[in-house]
Amino acid sequence: GNSVTQMEGPVTLSEEAFLTINCTYTATGYPSLFWYVQYPGEGLQLLLKATKADDKGSNKGFEATYRKETTSFHLEKGSVQVSDSAVYFCALTLTDKLIFGTGTRLQVFP
Amino acid sequence: DVKVTQSSRYLVKRTGEKVFLECVQDMDHENMFWYRQDPGLGLRLIYFSYDVKMKEKGDIPEGYSVSREKKERFSLILESASTNQTSMYLCASSSPRSSGGRYEQYFGPGTRLTVT
Numbered sequence: 001g002n003s004v005t006q007m008e009g010p011v012t013l014s015e016e017a018f019l020t021i022n023c024t025y026t027a028t029g030y031p032s033l034f035w036y037v038q039y040p041g042e043g044l045q046l047l048l049k050a051t052k053a054d055d056k057g058s059n060k061g062f063e064a065t066y067r068k069e070t071t072s073f074h075l076e077k078g079s080v081q082v083s084d085s086a087v088y089f090c091a092l093t094l095t096d097k098l099i100f101g102t103g104t105r106l107q108v109f110p
Numbered sequence: 111d112v113k114v115t116q117s118s119r120y121l122v123k124r125t126g127e128k129v130f131l132e133c134v135q136d137m138d139h140e141n142m143f144w145y146r147q148d149p150g151l152g153l154r155l156i157y158f159s160y161d162v163k164m165k166e167k168g169d170i171p172e173g174y175s176v177s178r179e180k181k182e183r184f185s186l187i188l189e190s191a192s193t194n195q196t197s198m199y200l201c202a203s204s205s206p207r208s209s210g211g212r213y214e215q216y217f218g219p220g221t222r223l224t225v226t
Contacts, residue, residue, distance in 0.1 A: 036217075043114070043200055043217035044153075089152065096141055096160075096204065097168070098215060102152040 002027045006090045006101035013080055013108050021075040021104045023064075023090035031092040033057075033066055033073040038087045038103070047075075047088070080108045113137070114218035116201055122224045129188040131221050133201030140205050142184035143215065144168075144176060147198040159184055191225045198222050 007022045025031065032051045036044040048057030053068035062077045073090060085108045090101040117132035133142065141160055145153040145168075155168030157176040165176050173195060177185045184203075188195055199222075202215040 041219070043219045044202075044215075045217070046214055049214070097143075097155060097158065098153075100152040100154075102150055 002031070002092065002094065002099050004090050004092055004099055004101035006088075006104050008102075009087075009105040011104060011106045013106070015082055015108055015110050016079045017108075019075070019077040019080045019084075019106065021088055021090075021106070023073045023075065023101060025071050025073065025090075025092050027071075027092055027094060029094050030068075031094050033064070034091040034093070034098070035062070035064055035073070035075050036089040036091060036100075038089065040086070044089065080106070082108050082110055084108050114201055114203055114216050116199075116218040116221050118221050119219060120222050120224075122226065123188075123191050124226055125192060127188075127191050127225075129191050129223065129225075131186040131188075131199055131201075131223070133184045133186070133203075133218055134182050135184075135201075135203040135216070136182065137203065137205070137216070138181065139203035139216075140181070141203060141215075142178065143202040143204075144174075144184065144186045145200045145202065146170070147200055147220070153200065156186065191223075193225050196223060196225045 003026045034049045035047040037047045048059040050057040050066035056065045087103045089103045091098045114135045143158040144156040159165045159178045175187045200220045201218040204215045
């Protein structure tokens with residue numbers, strides 16, 4: 001079946017550190033891939049997306065590249081801020097329905 | 111901006127009570143979804159709807175039902191609440207006509223339900 005696996009958290013970083021959150025997927029077909037972010041006390045917001053192989057999604061300094069050969073969509077940011085502290089969800093879709101990973105909590109300290 | 115609102119942020123109910131969770135979106139979206147979010151399990155789809163009066167089961171529909179009488183409103187119903195339904199419930203909507211395409215879902219703030 002279709003599934004998403006992402007690294008367990010929490011990920012704890014100092015401000016201005018480099019961030020990587022790993023995400024790999026299993027899918028029958030060619031999915032679209034997403035990263036959603038959930039700030040404390042809020043719902044999910046779409047952070048970035050990629051719809052085909054080698055596409056790079058980017059937003060707010062975050063980037064992720066759709067790697068078909070490794071079935072991965074790792075999230076990266078060059079310099080994190082305290083305000084980036086949140087839970088990050090990787091997701092895929094082949095239809096209108098999203099399949100989510102379990103989420104990775106990021107904590108950034110000053 | 112798309113706005114998805116949910117009727118309550120926090121709700122406490124007793125075992126056996128009938129519970130209604132309401133979701134309203136203001137962007138004329140065709141698709142609406144109900145998820146529950148649990149630690150270590152991510153988000154799991156309960157039910158979704160592609161149009162008024164249409165509904166389809168998601169991955170974990172047992173113990174839940176839904177109602178969509180108007181396009182903007184999608185209700186989740188717990189016929190007889192149980193303690194294992196204590197969770198965060200998230201509503202979302204999407205549309206093939208939105209700039210992000212049919213796959214971009216917009217989420218409400220969530221309702222944290224506790225069943226005692």
